[in-house]
Amino acid sequence: MSTTIMTPIPLESGFPQVLQPFPPIDGLLNRQRPQARSRRYHLLTAWTAAIAAMCLLLVVVFHGYVAWMLAHPYVAPLTSNPKDAIGLDYEDIVIPSHSGKTMVSGWYVPAAGDSADVTLASSANASSVSSNRTVVFSHGYGANREETWVPMYDLTNLLHSLHYNVVLFDYGYASYEYKAPATGGLEESQQLLAAVDYAKSRGAEEIVVWGFSMGAGTALQAALQTDDIDAMILDSLFLASPDTLYNNVKQIVDLPRFPSMTLIESMMPIWSGASLKQIPVDRIMDSKGYNIPLYIIHGTSDAKAPYQTAETIAAEQSNPLSRSWIVPRGQHEMLFREYPNEYIQRAALFLSQVNQTFVSDSV
Numbered sequence: 001m002s003t004t005i006m007t008p009i010p011l012e013s014g015f016p017q018v019l020q021p022f023p024p025i026d027g028l029l030n031r032q033r034p035q036a037r038s039r040r041y042h043l044l045t046a047w048t049a050a051i052a053a054m055c056l057l058l059v060v061v062f063h064g065y066v067a068w069m070l071a072h073p074y075v076a077p078l079t080s081n082p083k084d085a086i087g088l089d090y091e092d093i094v095i096p097s098h099s100g101k102t103m104v105s106g107w108y109v110p111a112a113g114d115s116a117d118v119t120l121a122s123s124a125n126a127s128s129v130s131s132n133r134t135v136v137f138s139h140g141y142g143a144n145r146e147e148t149w150v151p152m153y154d155l156t157n158l159l160h161s162l163h164y165n166v167v168l169f170d171y172g173y174a175s176y177e178y179k180a181p182a183t184g185g186l187e188e189s190q191q192l193l194a195a196v197d198y199a200k201s202r203g204a205e206e207i208v209v210w211g212f213s214m215g216a217g218t219a220l221q222a223a224l225q226t227d228d229i230d231a232m233i234l235d236s237l238f239l240a241s242p243d244t245l246y247n248n249v250k251q252i253v254d255l256p257r258f259p260s261m262t263l264i265e266s267m268m269p270i271w272s273g274a275s276l277k278q279i280p281v282d283r284i285m286d287s288k289g290y291n292i293p294l295y296i297i298h299g300t301s302d303a304k305a306p307y308q309t310a311e312t313i314a315a316e317q318s319n320p321l322s323r324s325w326i327v328p329r330g331q332h333e334m335l336f337r338e339y340p341n342e343y344i345q346r347a348a349l350f351l352s353q354v355n356q357t358f359v360s361d362s363v
Contacts, residue, residue: 063263066249070264071181071271073142075174080146082109082168085153088160093169094178098193103178106145106169106195108202112160133355134165134204136195140213140333141182141238144174150212150235150336158344162351165204169195171215183274184240185214189221196228206230206358208351212333213238213305220284220313223292231293231321231354233347236333237313238305241281248304285312293321293357295350297343299330321353 082090090107097104111131137155139147145168146152156166171188172180180187192209199207208231211219216234223229238244246261269275294317298310307326314324325346327335336343 060263063260064267064270066253066260067264067267068271070245070249071173071183071268073173073182075142075144077176078144078146080153082107082153082156085146086157088157093167093198095194095198097172097187097190098197099187099190102172102180102187102191103175104169104172104191104194105175105177106167108198109156109160109166109168111163111165113163130203131163131165132203133163133206133208133358134167134199134202135159135208135210135351136167136192136199137169138192138209138211138215138219139168139171139174140215140236141173143212144170147212147333150333155210155336158348162348164208164351165199165202167195167199171218181272181274183272184276184279185218185221186274186278188214188218189225192218192222193226196222196226200228205362206355208232208354210235212236214240217284220290221280223290224280224283229292230358231295231350233295233297233350234310235297235335236302236305237296237298237310239281239284239309240276240279242276244305244309245276247306251303285309286316288316288318290317290322291319293319293350293354295322295347296324297327297335297346298324299327299332299335301329302332304332321350321357323350 082088088109090109092105093108094103094105096102111133113130137145137152139145139150139152143149152168156168159166169191170178171182171191172178173182182188192215196207196209207229209219209222209229210233211217212235216232216237217239219229219232219234220237220239223232242261242265245264246257249255249260249264265276294314296310296314298305298307300307310324311326314322327339330338
């Protein structure tokens with residue numbers, strides 16, 4: 001029987017003399033917990049930042065949409081014309097705006113006894129048949145040249161019977177053929193001046209602008225730039241100031257003034273190419289330079305334009321024919337419908353006095 005002798009393996013062979021103990025479980029957990037908490041913190045921070053950025057983007061997009069809607073209001077298309085609506089002959093007109101940036105389309109309605117009668121009359125009698133006085137209508141925001149709630153056709157018929165030529169036209173934001181954004185009266189005043197120029201080219205020596213709402217505010221802007229307007233009737237006067245704009249927006253969407261108005265005003269130039277800061281509201285409010293007669297008509301229950309603005313402008317006028325009619329409980333652009341007889345009598349009296357003064361000055 002043989003005996004095998006086992007030789008011990010030297011320690012230098014790599015085997016440890018003493019086994020190291022395995023790290024305790026609670027130690028590992030203590031090292032992992034701060035890392036997990038850090039990851040959760042960073043993840044929460046990233047999600048919070050993403051949600052905040054998304055909310056901010058939605059706020060900007062929403063206010064951008066509001067600004068776009070203000071610059072591109074929906075306006076119903078034309079539904080009739082003077083011939084079909086009230087039996088009056090008319091001519092289609094298309095002219096460039098005074099600035100040359102936009103085009104203006106509209107109707108020219110000759111005064112009673114003009115047009116075909118003049119064609120048939122001899123040259124000696126033609127001047128006695130045609131009319132040298134014209135009213136240019138300036139419609140309100142969100143409407144076109146028909147503006148049925150005023151109603152424009154009834155006033156056209158009245159003026160026709162009073163021997164006035166009438167120009168009705170669409171502002172760019174109301175036009176389907178020559179679409180242009182609303183600019184608070186900046187480019188619209190140039191379009192109105194084009195209509196005034198057209199009336200003058202048709203022989204008008206006495207030109208009255210009859211404006212409604214923002215069309216009345218636009219008329220005030222235009223009158224600062226020309227001497228060709230001899231008088232104005234301003235119904236439910238609206239000036240596109242930040243205050244009136246905010247009050248109107250708030251009636252549709254209850255937004256805080258800040259930052260909503262700051263965002264809307266900053267984005268208006270993107271959609272319209274014009275800034276509210278360019279509208280000469282202060283100059284209009286403080287101006288004593290309207291030497292022409294102004295008849296300012298406004299209602300005390302006007303929810304879109306404060307009647308105090310109309311009163312302030314009326315108080316500044318020095319022309320002896322200038323006047324105002326502040327209608328108790330009258331609503332925005334509904335004054336003719338609410339008081340048709342008094343409205344017509346007052347307007348007709350004002351026009352006759354303007355005409356008498358114009359004729360006297362011309363002699």
